[in-house]
Amino acid sequence: MKQFTLGMIGLGTMGRNLLLNMADNGFQVTGYDKDPKMLKKLEEDGKAHDLKGFASLEDFIQSLELPRRVMLLVPAGPIVDSVIQELVPLLSKGDMIIDSGNSHFTDTSRRADELSKQGIHFFGMGISGGEEGARFGPSMMPGGDKQAYNAVKPILEAVSAKVNGDPCVTYIGPGASGHFVKMVHNGIEYAMMQVLAETYALLKHSLGYSNEQIYTTFDKWNNGRLKSFLLEVTKDIFKVKDPKTGNLLLDMIKDEAKSKGTGKWTSQVSMDLQLPIPTINEAVSTRDLSKFKSLRVALSKALPHQGEAIDHKEAFEVQLEQALYFAMIISYAQGLHLLEAASAEYKYELNLKEISQIWRGGCIIRAELLEDIYQAYKKNPELPHLFSDESIQHKLKDIVPGTRHVVITAIAHGIAIPCYASALTYYDSLRTANSPLNLTQAQRDFFGAHTFERVDEEGIFHADWNSTN
Structure with missing residues (x-):
């Protein structure tokens, strides 16, 4: 069976266009989708590269080179967790999952922790540019597992937009930083x-x-x-x-x-x-x-x-x-x-x-x-x-x-x-050096004894605001 460098789960407009972009740049890629219409659309649009997808998740996973690089472009939320649950039993230690949807950064942090315990590399990557960007060059914000990023770095740099020759993708940082950015x-x-x-x-x-x-x-x-x-x-x-x-x-x-x-x-x-x-x-x-x-x-x-x-x-x-x-x-x-x-x-x-x-x-x-x-x-x-x-x-x-x-x-x-x-x-x-918020602090101390700081000496103070003096 032909071995592919990267596989995409989710062949909607964004996922399909990104795969076409990768194929244009010479990468052997494939996809998976439960919807036969999406598989047919990928085959039609990718005819020049003989691009095809899989209706079977097991066959899709087996078609990927080791370590497997699996990218997700599915709706954020519970669907991402559902896909990961289906994927994990089919993967091996050292394989990687890249969530390229608009997931909340706290979900990305949780998923990374859970998958790392199972030996699966995971990182979140924000993609911007819409369907045209995905097809001809998006801006991408990958963050998290740097080892996983390095394994797909040549692909991402090749398909990204370019400004003055510089690729519009870079390693953002650890954790869920990519999705946060x-x-x-x-x-x-x-x-x-x-x-x-x-x-x-x-x-x-x-x-x-x-x-x-x-x-x-x-x-x-x-x-x-x-x-x-x-x-x-x-x-x-x-x-x-x-x-x-x-x-x-x-x-x-x-x-x-x-x-x-x-x-x-x-x-x-x-x-x-x-x-x-x-x-x-x-x-x-x-x-x-x-x-x-x-x-x-x-x-x-x-x-x-x-x-x-x-x-x-x-x-x-x-x-x-x-x-x-x-x-x-x-x-x-x-x-x-x-x-x-x-x-x-x-x-x-x-x-x-x-x-x-x-x-x-x-x-x-x-x-x-x-x-x-x-x-x-x-x-x-x-x-x-x-x-x-x-x-x-x-x-x-x-x-x-x-x-x-x-x-x-x-x-x-x-x-x-x-x-x-x-x-x-x-x-x-x-640009206001002295704001009126000293009054706010005075009010807070007056009715709630929340204390305040002074401009003329260090320390925390409380005043007797009801004093007649």
Whole structure:
């Protein structure tokens, strides 16, 4: 029987496209799926490489070279555990399992511990880029068992996206670091998508732009410093017509956003680590708020707001471009700061320079800005925060006045801009040397005797707040 270098379990769009990518790069690969339609689709799409899959798990496992390299691309959650339970009796010590779905990092840690006791190598790997990325070059974030990673490193580097010749994959770190970094990547993605949605609202309702004008504006911006995958696909949305009505398809889509949970996980872990990511949190909350459609419709009639017209539209468009660039910087900054905190807490040994490097290509949050972020961490790997970099500081100083004007205008017009507003407040909070939170500590000590620290001497203190003195 022909022996294969790697086998894929799960031949949906992502798994199938990744196998085709591997075959294009000269690797002998195969797949397994319970659905005969998926096996047939793999055979049809992989005809040039005589690519075939297996309907029998036992035959699939026996077809793999030793040590066996088995990659999973199945839905996160109980299905992953179910597949692993089926696999383990068929594997030998030294074989490896690579979970490439969007598993929660705590599940990855548990699975790695359980499998290591049985002599099976395991690591989690986040993949970003969607179906096109999987087919032609994704960004990949593998973390965990380094011995297992090294066994598939040549394959991953070959199929990954490339930027300036550099593969957009690197060993992230021990434990569940790969899935953790992918989770935060998705949190940043949530924030960027919401900021683009708020920009759309401002162009449409504050400036009164038509769909064609919005397309032209986004297209112009995407040819400048805002060039990114998300802006590119966003502008293209404004060209797609609905075949049923002839209207712009976007105008026929209900304004209720759904999610698969990775943004929520990012917000939850930020609370656990006490590391603020307010713009990402607002993006998660806004998707949830969008689900209250009937309530929103009713309140729009009961609580109407009439904003003033904008006189200088061209100037406002310039300021809006600045605000969008500002919010993009903030989104990355918050995600990277969370990664730094997680690295210390979970001992992930994350290298933010390498992470920003592999995000430059293949992934959903790839953008021109990431080159500047990569250079910032390359210059100073110990950077305490992205705002600490001088070149980033110069960018922020240049664009914050325009950002303030955009936020003020949106508020005056009654247009909800949760991510823009939180991004600006986050910036202002971090650059405030003396915050009003001394009052919060005084309040806590007044009603709960929670104590406080002083600015003029070391120690922990409690005051008699009811004293007349």
